[in-house]
Amino acid sequence: MRISQIFYKAAFICLLFLSPTAQANSVACFTSSMGQFCIELFETQTPITTANFLKYIDSDAYTSGIFHRSIPGFVIQGGGFKVVDGTSGDSLVPVNTFSPIVNEFKISNTRGTVAMAKLGGNPNSATSQWFVNLADNSANLDNQNGGFTVFGRVIFDGVTVFDAIAKLPVRNLGGSLTNAPLxxxxxxxxxxxxxxxxxRVEVTDPTGIFSDSILSFAVDIGTGQMYHVSLRLISDTPSYExxxxxxxVVPLSATPGNIATLSNSINQLQIPSVMIGxxxxxxxxVMQLTDAELYKFTLLSFE
Structure with missing residues (x-):
């Protein structure tokens, strides 16, 4: 079986069992007083929400921001307030918001996903505030207020940062800070x-992301077709397989700026960059196709 046939067949299967979170996207990494965490942004599935989130990052809205709401077993929420320097010392002020965005609910609010907060009774009211789901909240948040739009997921070991925040003492500081973690x-x-x-917040655009034993990336298979795919690590001895x-496998209609390539002549996969932490x-x-029937690739080299 030619390597291109693998992806044609897989793409057909994808039409029946589409996995919405299996794509490599931009990654926003946050450095906080509780540690570093990264969020993979689901740009293809939620383009409006992702663009809105990146707009706030670009405006430095989240730099010096705080997490103002902690509900253990439920969510950690931020994006609403930030600490600013003043002539008489630091003060806490609301984030300047842009216009509300249209709701794009498509992905379930499971543990580790990141979603937009909004006003009750108004699905299209999200602005700057977002939250991380500490548990599987799909039964609740997928059905409220038009569904809460999940636009990303915490990757690598970042969820441990939010688990640690959830263990901090919580106090009512007044206003919207009724459950502020301290x-x-x-x-x-x-x-x-x-x-x-x-x-600090930094945004990167790796070709691939390797998290939770899953490597996801966009690939040009050399025949004019491009796909987003995921490879699962199934063995690390004696080699990485x-x-x-x-x-x-999700077909792409446009070429991403950062994409892997697949050589049909030598059955090799080349990925320019992979974020692993x-x-x-x-x-x-560089990976070699070693079993075309089972879609297996073996890692050859990297820098």
Whole structure:
């Protein structure tokens, strides 16, 4: 079986079992007072919401922002307030918001997914605030207010940061900060320095993302067709072996700016860059198709 036939067959299967979160996208990495975490953005499925989120990042709305709401077992929420320097010291102010966006609910609110917050009774009211699902909240949030739009997922070990935030003491600081998580809190005096703060946000565009034993990326198979695909790590001894998930194959109508290539002549896959951690990326990943019937690839080299 030629390698191109594998993807044609897999693409047909995809039409029956489409997996909406199996694509490599832009990644936003946040450095916070509780640690670093990264969010893969689902640009293909939720283009309006993703563009809105990136617009806030570009405007520095989330830099020096805080997480103002912690409901253990449910969500951690931020994007609404930030700490700013003033002549008389630091102060907490609301984030300047852009116009509300249209709801794009498509993906379930499962653990580790990231969704937009909005006003009750108005599905199209999301602006700057977002939250991370600490649990599978699909039975609730998928059915409320038109469904809460999931536009990304926390990757690598970033969910542990939010689990740690959920263990912090919570205090009512008034206004919208009725469930504010506090770090290094003495139990008596709450200060701005106790709030969980975002120090920096960086956006990257890797070709592929390797998280939770899944490698996802966009690929040009050399015949004019392009797909988003996922390979699952099935063995790391004696060599790293991956297997294509046929249900993850999604045909693309346009060429991404950063894409892997597949050579039919030598059955080799070349991926320019793969993000493997919040601050780790490997380059020039080369894989060999070693079992065409089972869609298996073996890692040959990387830099």
């Amino acid at each position: 770090k290094d809190f003495d139990g008596v005096h709450a200060a701005l320095s106790n709030l969980v703060k975002i120090d 991956f297997q294509l998930d046929p249900t993850s 919040a601050s780790s990326t490997v380059k020039n990943v």
